[in-house]
Amino acid sequence: MKPVKVGLLGLGTVGGGTMNVLYRNAKEISRRAGREIVVTRAAARDYDASAIDGLHSVTVGDDAFAVVRDPEIDIVIELIGGYSPARELVLEAIANGKHVVTANKALIALHGNEIFSAARDKGVTVAFEAAVAGGIPIIKAVREGLAANNIEWVAGIINGTGNFILSEMRDKGRDFADVLKEAQELGYAEADPTFDVEGIDAAHKLTILASLAFGIPLQFDKTYTEGIAAVDPRDVANAEEFGYRIKHLGIARKTDAGVELRVHPTLIPERRLIANVDGVMNAVLVMGDAVGPTLYYGAGAGSLPTASAVVADVIDVARSLTTDPGNRVPHLAFQPDELSDTPVLPIERVETAYYLRMTARDEPGVVAAVAGILGEAGISIEAIKQQEPAPGQTEVALVMLTHRVVEQRMNDAIARIEALDTIGGSVTRIRVETLDG
Numbered sequence: 001m002k003p004v005k006v007g008l009l010g011l012g013t014v015g016g017g018t019m020n021v022l023y024r025n026a027k028e029i030s031r032r033a034g035r036e037i038v039v040t041r042a043a044a045r046d047y048d049a050s051a052i053d054g055l056h057s058v059t060v061g062d063d064a065f066a067v068v069r070d071p072e073i074d075i076v077i078e079l080i081g082g083y084s085p086a087r088e089l090v091l092e093a094i095a096n097g098k099h100v101v102t103a104n105k106a107l108i109a110l111h112g113n114e115i116f117s118a119a120r121d122k123g124v125t126v127a128f129e130a131a132v133a134g135g136i137p138i139i140k141a142v143r144e145g146l147a148a149n150n151i152e153w154v155a156g157i158i159n160g161t162g163n164f165i166l167s168e169m170r171d172k173g174r175d176f177a178d179v180l181k182e183a184q185e186l187g188y189a190e191a192d193p194t195f196d197v198e199g200i201d202a203a204h205k206l207t208i209l210a211s212l213a214f215g216i217p218l219q220f221d222k223t224y225t226e227g228i229a230a231v232d233p234r235d236v237a238n239a240e241e242f243g244y245r246i247k248h249l250g251i252a253r254k255t256d257a258g259v260e261l262r263v264h265p266t267l268i269p270e271r272r273l274i275a276n277v278d279g280v281m282n283a284v285l286v287m288g289d290a291v292g293p294t295l296y297y298g299a300g301a302g303s304l305p306t307a308s309a310v311v312a313d314v315i316d317v318a319r320s321l322t323t324d325p326g327n328r329v330p331h332l333a334f335q336p337d338e339l340s341d342t343p344v345l346p347i348e349r350v351e352t353a354y355y356l357r358m359t360a361r362d363e364p365g366v367v368a369a370v371a372g373i374l375g376e377a378g379i380s381i382e383a384i385k386q387q388e389p390a391p392g393q394t395e396v397a398l399v400m401l402t403h404r405v406v407e408q409r410m411n412d413a414i415a416r417i418e419a420l421d422t423i424g425g426s427v428t429r430i431r432v433e434t435l436d437g
Helices: 013-024 026-033 064-068 086-095 105-122 138-145 160-172 176-185 200-214 233-241 303-320 366-376 407-418
Strands: 004-009 037-043 059-061 075-078 099-102 151-157 244-254 259-269 281-288 292-299 351-361 381-386 395-402 423-432
Touching (some): 004 013, 004 064, 013 037, 037 064, 075 303, 086 099, 086 105, 099 303, 138 200, 138 281, 151 200, 160 176, 160 233, 160 244, 160 281, 200 259, 233 351, 233 423, 351 407, 366 381, 366 395, 366 407, 407 423
Parallel strands (some): 004 037, 004 075, 037 059, 075 099
Antiparallel strands (some): 151 244, 151 281, 244 259, 281 292, 351 395, 351 423, 381 395
């Protein structure tokens, strides 16, 4: 059987890793795929040829469109990233009848509905395992391994930069800005870290996971996103005292009212396995009605871990080249005409528990006034701690955990608490999830 010819767009960290894996493991890969897989063309502007194996047999140029138009290419691997020209390249590759493998979560989250529709019309596959959680095969697990289940919720640490920052803040008592600077020096965070620390990267990935889990269209614009820049070392320490840890979670949950899609700092019980995922590692917890809770852990980024997922997709596509397009695994797990119009809930309608921290005047009746406002809003207090004031200070830190309540009611209560003349400044609020199995 003739070899599968691959065109590679991008020879950076992941592109170079993909070349290395394909070259070094060529024999094993061909045994699994049933035929040889070879990269014949690549497009890149800046790359380190000395760090990439097998380039001697590849035609490398700087015109990515020439690669997707090459009639000899069977599969295009898009590793350029970003929205454009990645979108145009992928759509042109599809129009030319080529299968596509991509690690581009932003592209799939924003333009996946359009891309998958075009791929169905042309009878080709778009594979994107590497777009979520790097080397962890979470796409295949949700789409295929858990296909018998009614997925109830998904919760994941799906951005290594944010997890590294929060881990360092907890372990060493450091503040956010200090750890972020180190993360940039170590190469974990970009010079502009906005996508990582503000939760945008995680929201791209959660959008994809939710579509696979619940059979809904990709809806990145409806994903609530909150970053970790406001997390204070005091909150990290307080969480520990209550038996919790703060993680930057992506949470997708199916409820009777609709689907929750949210990324935000979250207190989770320290005994949970996912609470003990530290550093730059990723983990995704999936709850299915038949299987129960399942946890997927591993490297969420990096040259070879991400390349592992990219090459696995290439092998899957190579195996399916001779199958009828109608019999392939659907892009978003469910048959295209079976996607649901279940609404995505605004954050104000989400129900969760809360951690609250506020600065209060050290005088009688303040705690009672705060508790009274929460009680009138139907919010029960689970735990409360009033920290001792330092000598000469007239204000204290008041910290509490609440039971579950709809966010709009909590918003209203916080507004009333902040209006008290005995409360200084704004109330810090972090959501709490127990992730019970």
